[in-house]
Amino acid sequence: MYVVIVGAGQVGRNLAKSLLALGNEVVVVERDSQRIESLTEEIGSCVVKGDGSTVALLEDAGVSRASIVIAATESDETNLAVCQLAKHIFQTPRTMAVVGNPAHAALFQLLGIDVVINRTRIITSQIEEEIGDSTLVHLVSRRGDSMDIVSVSIPPDAAVIGSYLGDLDLPPNSFISLVVKDEGPVLPTSDLSLASGDQLIIVTAPDEEQVLYEILTGIN
Amino acid sequence: MRYLIMGSGDIARHLTDAINLKGSMVIVLNDYRDLKNHSFHNANVIHNVYTGCLMEDLQRAKIATVDGFLACSDDDNRNAMAAQIATQIFHVPLVICHIGNGLKATAYKEMGLDVVSSTVMVADNIFLRLEKS
Incomplete structure (x- = not known):
């Protein structure tokens, strides 16, 4: 080539x-x-x-x-x-x-x-990832800035612990694509319940990230 | 009428004076270095300094509120990008872009920008005079 x-x-x-x-x-x-x-x-x-x-x-x-x-x-x-x-x-x-x-x-x-x-977004994401495990981390940006793949880790005191994925009221353009539990990655199903430390890989829109983060972590 | 002019060379200064004389408001966006070297004397001129992020600079210079945007800095690439921001993002009714490089000017014209090229205009003018003489 x-x-x-x-x-x-x-x-x-x-x-x-x-x-x-x-x-x-x-x-x-x-x-x-x-x-x-x-x-x-x-x-x-x-x-x-x-x-x-x-x-x-x-x-x-x-x-x-x-x-x-x-x-x-x-x-x-x-x-x-x-x-x-x-x-x-x-x-x-x-x-x-x-x-x-x-x-x-x-x-x-x-x-x-x-x-x-x-370039800036890539560097920022890497730093975010190093800072802590309850932060929303940008993994990939696609189609300019209109779609992101992010990772959110569930903190120990999050209200969603024990909730089923099917019961979560997520923003309309946010989709959980993978849940990484202690025992390994699991495909998301509506009857899968969340635990502290679970890492969620989510396809989302930039303007939904803040709401998504608040729902999953309880942090404003 | 309100116009935003990006640049501080001769073209920008002449345009600022000419538009201002007609009673229109002019917002200027240029480098701090240029700002010190050139003074725009008219009272109806608001200065904004280019910081490096064109999108943010244009927003700060209130591009969304102007009737016309004239990109005439000495950097062709900056002019082309600013003109496309004005057209595609802020839908400014009148956008004129100066591009010195003739081939680049032609390319951007074909891409739909309203381009003025001083190089082409001067060359055409000299050629016309040659033909007449």
């Missing part, structure tokens, strides 16, 4: 190395000479110098034959432009953009970027 990556920061360079190791053909586009020099030492001469958000440079990088274009610069504006130009001018089948500011993620999705990687 031929992949063009725009931006040789930490994300771009590590991604390039991983994709090359898997046998893909990769070209990285980067403006900064020092980054180019150090990346060339590591992965060879598959680095093109210049502004990857221009049509001419994308053409030089061979975007017209790329299966995927990945925009991984530190600028959301640049990443959007790269993907839009790749899609519109070169008909790239799949575009992926890294988004730094979560507020921009929905816009990218709306404008047709195929995969939006919300």
Whole structure:
């Protein structure tokens, strides 16, 4: 597979190395000479110098034959432009953009970027997960910010302990997909009762997360 | 009428003065660095400083309340993204986007943005004069 990556920061360079190791053909586009020099030492001469958000440079990088274009610069504006130009001018089948500011993620999705990687959200989720086991943790965001997969652990004093899943009054777009008990994962059924320490994997909408969290943990 | 102008170069300054002279309110969004270098003298001008998150900056500059949004900073990508936020998210009635790079300007025009490209306009103008001479 031929992949063009725009931006040789930490994300771009590590991604390039991983994709090359898997046998893909990769070209990285980067403006900064020092980054180019150090990346060339590591992965060879598959680095093109210049502004990857221009049509001419994308053409030089061979975007017209790329299966995927990945925009991984530190600028959301640049990443959007790269993907839009790749899609519109070169008909790239799949575009992926890294988004730094979560507020921009929905816009990218709306404008047709195929995969939006919300960098801040990923880091935040990992920190949330490390903080404690009764916190709502974001596992995956899909379709921009319109759907999340989250994990909620039931604290020892939660009112829902002993309740059956079928009796829970969950928000309309929230669905329990898996319950992880001490003995292992269990598929959710309406007669499954909740216990302290159960971990629930839930598909939900961002605007329902707070209510969902309150229902399951009793914490406002 | 209320207009939001993003940018602080010559185009933004001339537009601010011209719109302001017609009695309309102008909200300006630009870099703090630019703000210190250029002063907009009109009383009917409200300044907002670009902080790095375009969506939040535009909201802070009350983009939802304006009749027109003019994206004319010196960064083509920022202009294009801001214009699309104005169009797609806030449904601003009039959105005009400046894109210097000719090929990029054409691409965004094809994508439906109302684009003005100073590079193309100047080149066309010079070409016309050449033809006339």
